[in-house]
Amino acid sequence: MYFLWVLDFLKNLTNDRFMPHGMCYQWQAATLWSNVIGDSITALSYFLIPAFLVYFVSKRKNIEMKGIFVMFAIFIVSCGAVHTISAVNVWIPYYNLAGFMKLTMAFVSMATLALLYINMPKALLIPSPSELQKINDQLTAEIEEKNRLQKELVEQREQLQKTVQLLNSTQEAANIGSWKVDFNTGKSIWSNQVYRIHGLDIGAPTILKDGINYYREDFRDRVNQVIEEARTEGKSWDEEWVLVDITGKEIWVRTTGNPTYENDKVVGLEGLIIDIDQQKRAAISLEEQAIELQESNDELESFSYSISHDMRAPLRAINGYAEILKEDYSGALDKEGNRILGIIHSSALKLGELIDDILAFSRLGRKELSKSPIKMNSLFKQLAEEISESKYWNENVEIDVAKLPDSKGDEAMLKQAIYNLLENAMKYSSGKDNIKISVGAETKAGEKIYFIRDNGIGINMEYKDKIFGVFQRLHSAKAYEGTGVGLAIVKKIIERHGGEIWLESEEGKGSTFYFKL
């Protein structure tokens, strides 16, 4: 029934049994054309607007809710169609078609409305251009910030690289490498120099065990021990070990290690490895030389010991029998015989003195210093008494001692040194009517300098260093007796105190010996 009704309606779409709509306008031109033109222009624009809309939608790929735009387009087209039919209806009365088109328009408008209603919340979310602009600005600012940070990061990374390079080149120059071990992973981190010390390519992966195995076998127990102590007791180490590099070369290294902590628990180690091969080998060879030196010193000592015993025995015999001859048998010899006997006697005595002096000199080098504070003035007072027993003493000698600052040293040795200096002064003044020896002290640059001045024969300053050597004599033994060891003993004593001795002298006017301790 209903179907028949619809069929009938469709069949009558172009039924023209009604009167045209112009009749309603009574064909009045103004009424008619104003309606027809109005409808036509509206229809025209209603057809064009969707075209633009479709074009717009098709061009803007990213536009949201395209469906609504399409519905709007259909809706406007249907409106355009209704206006068109309205204009046509003025002359051709297809009112069924007009009704159909209006129904269609109504349906489309409702559908559009429904779509709008459904999509409204979503549509509201679509940002407005100003909001978009704001977001855009924000985004731009964020991008700029990001770029800036990126640039900073790059700069920092470059700086870090430079620092690492500097560290590496410093380590290379100083032959120091740094390392780190993580107990959890067992992995080690080595600086470039550590690889170089091991003779390895830089960056080769390493684990703790590898590192230990590079040490020479006899050091490995110790290496393991210090690592274990660092791990369990938190101890550090600083030791010297021999490392065998990849080529089999042995290198002395100094290694230090410290535990690293996390939550009070030892989680790893870090430290340094320093190539000390050259220094160590030099030190070892120095040690060997010192041992050799000690050995030759010991030999010298036993040599001097045997001199003191074995050489003196025949000397005593020569001297002893010569003296007995002189005392008991001088009457049996003529004058020349007695003179020759005298020479034998005095030569033997001289040789005895010489041996004694050499022995004293050699003993000085070996004897340990026992230092104590020394009152220099009382030392000189004692010496003044002892010196009056000397064979060089006579009534013409006058020793004048000024107030002296106290010092510190081995009293027996210093006494010996000063005795020798005083005796030296007397000896090289002998023959003068008035022998004046003055003793004093001065302070220069905070150092106490003592001096002993005589008015004796003096020496040519050309020989100022020579006179301190063993057996160095500037005068013939005939003119001034002595063994030539006295001043060498003085110099040795002063030097063993870490001091210095020197002299100023003028031939014919006297000498001044200076010393500081």
Place this chain on the structure above:
Amino acid sequence: MKNLDIVLIEDDDNDAELAILALKKSIPTVEIIRLRDGEEAIEFFEQNGEISHKPKLILLDLKMPKIDGLEVLKKIRSYDWVKNLPIVMLTSSREHKDIVESYNLGINSYVVKPVSFKDFADTISSIGRYWLSVNEESNK
């Protein structure tokens, strides 16, 4: 043996003769026995443990072949009858360690033999005279 005064233990013939000469010069009546080395010395002191005439002084040379003065000293000091006899060490050595060791082993004094015979004679004579007179006193 009538009256033994001094036992001289000295391996060097010259030194021994000079010492005896020096002592005789200073004390003409002195009775001296000279022993040539350490072995002879030990033998002498072993055998003479029972003798009534003890020497009044022993002069002992430090450096002797085979058995040196320190060993002789150690050995003879262990005999009761030698324990209290004065022993003077004679030597050429001024080595500190020799002196210290000698004193530790109980010597009474120590003489470094000088090269000069006159000095040696003076020293040894005064030592001889001193100890002989000390013993005379105690024997009285």
